[in-house]
Amino acid sequence: MNLAKKHIKILILSIIIPSIFFAIFILTVIGGTYEEYIGVLSTYENSQEEFLGEGEDEIQAGIVKGKRTSYPSRDNPFFFSSKYNPFVGTPNGPPALTHNCTWYAYGRFAEILGRKPVGLPVGNADQWYPSCTAFKKGRTPKLGAIICWRYIGVSYGHVAVVEEIKPNGDIVTSNSGYRGGKFWLQTWTKKSGYQGGIYVLQGFIYQPKEPDFTPSGTEISSSGVNGNKIANTAINLAWPAGTPKSKYSYKGGSATSMFKSTFNKMYPNHTRWGAGSKTGASCDVFVGTVVRSTGYDTKYPRGFQEQLPHVQKSSKWKRVKGFDENNRSVSMLKNGDVIFYKRTTGSVHTLIYYNKNGSEGRIEAGYRLTYGHVAPGRASLQKKLNARNIYKLYAYRAD
Known part of the structure; x- marks a missing residue:
């Protein structure tokens, strides 16, 4: 009986003593690693607190x-x-x-x-x-x-x-x-x-503050009287189809007399602008003058970087449903639609689509290139929109 108790004590000691030495090893050798881990974990949690703390900007979905x-x-x-x-x-x-x-x-x-x-x-x-x-x-x-x-x-x-x-x-x-x-x-x-x-x-x-993201606002697929008014006004203020380019070229040409007088009324301070903008040889200036003069949107700004955010936020404008850089079909456009696009080079452009009595095309100007003019032809417009260097494409319609 005593021999059995002695064997039990030996067994217990054989288990306890190695356990004590193992515990000491853990505390002395691995302890530093454990502390390092706790430190990393604390840093991680602190970074979360910092992120979720007060004073952060509102997250925009x-x-x-x-x-x-x-x-x-x-x-x-x-x-x-x-x-x-x-x-x-x-x-x-x-x-x-x-x-x-x-x-x-x-x-x-x-x-x-x-x-x-x-x-x-x-x-x-x-x-x-x-x-x-x-x-x-x-x-x-x-x-x-x-x-x-x-x-x-x-x-x-x-x-x-x-x-x-x-x-x-x-x-x-x-x-x-x-x-x-x-x-x-x-x-x-x-x-x-x-x-x-x-x-x-x-x-x-962060990206710079540029209008490169999904346009907001309700989509629209129908057309209305305001689109017709915009297209008709653009045609009246521009050089008509068939006009020699020398007349509407920035070098040697000029804007129409009708555009000049309207331009002066819509943007009375344009003489302070630089280069072609102050004479009307700029796409945004032409479109802005047209839209303002219709009376539909008298606060329509100049400058692509102002015009696109304006139509995105304004209740007067609706994005043309399905029309973008992935689907560029002219067949989706209606009379008076305003088109915006941006090229991989960083340059931008805006123009007006027209479809009048079965005749289609665009009315546009180009910065220090051309004054407002009518460029007829559906195929010509489609080719222009299909350019590979266009990577952002929008169309907005007067509601």
Whole structure:
């Protein structure tokens, strides 16, 4: 019996003593690692508190116009031309690689902006946010912005682009990865602070304030009397179809006398403007003069960057249903529709579509190129709208 008790004591000691030594090992050897982990966890939680704290901008829900849902095609200059993307031809971009988060984010940011984003960083992803000074930054998501993360315990980090902001504040990003996935969409929740795992949010690099995103307002597919008034006024103020270009050319030509007198009334301070704008050789000035003079929208501004936001927000204008850079058919337009488009070069244009008595075409002017004139022909207009360098296209109709 005593022998059995002795064996039990030996068994207990053989279990307890190694356990004590193992505990000491954990506390002394691994303890430092544990403290480091707790420190990282605390940093992560603090970053969430900072993000969700007071004073943040209101989150605006929406979707980037032309939301990217797939890997870019090889003919897309923003991704595959060194003219627009400095990663092309380097070890971190094509042709050396066919995908990389920094190369992709740079190209997508440029694609939305419509030009090369001079000043956007070109280093490792984790250095973009702290080093960027050319664009505004913050911790509130905005459409088209670059979201920047650093990694816990790993170099480089990750960057992606905000394609969609949901009404609850969650975001959808488009991504590419270094020798990883070529392209994927990912949802990050507002509740998580747009971070998780080894991803720690640094912040967002914002697009400049340009009207490059989804137009707001009700869509419309019908036409009305105001559209007819706009088209008729434009035709009356412009050089008629068949006029020699020498008459409406900025070099040697002039605006019609009817346009000049109307222009002076609609924009009495235009003599302070520069170059062709003060004489009417500018697309936005021509369209603005036409619209104002109809009496339909007397607050219609000049300047593409003012006119597009104006029609997006005004109750007087409705976006033409289904007409955009992905569907450019002239058949969707009605008499008096105002068209806006932006080219990959960064230049912009606005014009008026007309369809009168079976005759179709456009009425337009060009900055320091032409004064207002009628350019007839449906095929000619369709060819103009089909240009490959047009990457944003809108049409608005007087309601």
